[in-house]
Amino acid sequence: MSGERHYVKKTMGLDHADFWRVAPALMADYDWHKLGPDRLVGDLGDGRVEVHLAPETRRRIAMFDLPNTELTIEFINLDQSQRQAFMENFDRRFRRGGG
Numbered sequence: 131m132s133g134e135r136h137y138v139k140k141t142m143g144l145d146h147a148d149f150w151r152v153a154p155a156l157m158a159d160y161d162w163h164k165l166g167p168d169r170l171v172g173d174l175g176d177g178r179v180e181v182h183l184a185p186e187t188r189r190r191i192a193m194f195d196l197p198n199t200e201l202t203i204e205f206i207n208l209d210q211s212q213r214q215a216f217m218e219n220f221d222r223r224f225r226r227g228g229g
Contacts, residue, residue: 133176133207138217142224145186145197156223177208179216 142149146167153162153170160172160179168183184200203220205213 136205136208136213138203138205140201140203142199142201143189143196144199144224146183146199148197149183149199149201152223156220174208174212177212178206179208180204180206 150164153164157170157172160174162170162172165171168185170181172179180203182202182204184202187198187200189196189198203216205216208216
């Protein structure tokens, strides 16, 4: 699929299993599927969003050993309002308690 592309990179305090547990709710508005263990693809009309998961790592903070995953969200042929709606939903779905 060719077209206008936009990218967002994030570092998340989760492992791949955590990500895939949330994926169905995250992609509720998209015709989506899992493409291998590290890639999610969702179509919305003529547009697409792809989430690419980097290999899991661990981050040590004091006595805590926490999961860490970098990911890239690629938007293809989605306008600003569609990208913003996706990112707001993404941030809401992955928000952790605290603060």
